[in-house]
Amino acid sequence: MKKSAYNILPVTEDILKTMGEQIKLARLRRNLSAELVAERAGISRATLWKVESGNPACAMGFYAAVLHALNNMDKDLLLVAKDDEMGRKLQDLDLITRKRAPRRNK
Numbered sequence: 001m002k003k004s005a006y007n008i009l010p011v012t013e014d015i016l017k018t019m020g021e022q023i024k025l026a027r028l029r030r031n032l033s034a035e036l037v038a039e040r041a042g043i044s045r046a047t048l049w050k051v052e053s054g055n056p057a058c059a060m061g062f063y064a065a066v067l068h069a070l071n072n073m074d075k076d077l078l079l080v081a082k083d084d085e086m087g088r089k090l091q092d093l094d095l096i097t098r099k100r101a102p103r104r105n106k
Contacts, residue, residue, distance in 0.1 A: 008056050019063070020054030026070050027052075040069035 038048040067074040
């Protein structure tokens with residue numbers, strides 16, 4: 001089977017691994033088995049393992065399903081890119097400035 005290539009920076013891989021570890025710790029703190037969380041999320045145990053290991057090939061929807069299975073933790077996904085400061089600055093630079101109307105000749 002052909003392995004997909006991903007253009008993921010090492011920093012982003014570290015973020016995904018940390019996110020996976022945090023999801024696993026949240027599951028363990030709640031004393032929920034991997035089987036139960038996978039069943040609640042509607043995924044296999046293997047997919048849950050990929051989520052908990054921060055696998056970049058795992059779809060974002062699987063992360064959301066697992067977070068929802070951990071007592072509605074998926075609401076935290078709204079914090080992703082919440083305050084896009086750089087994007088707002090770029091948007092402001094592209095705003096069309098209103099030009100003044102030409103003067104009337106009397």
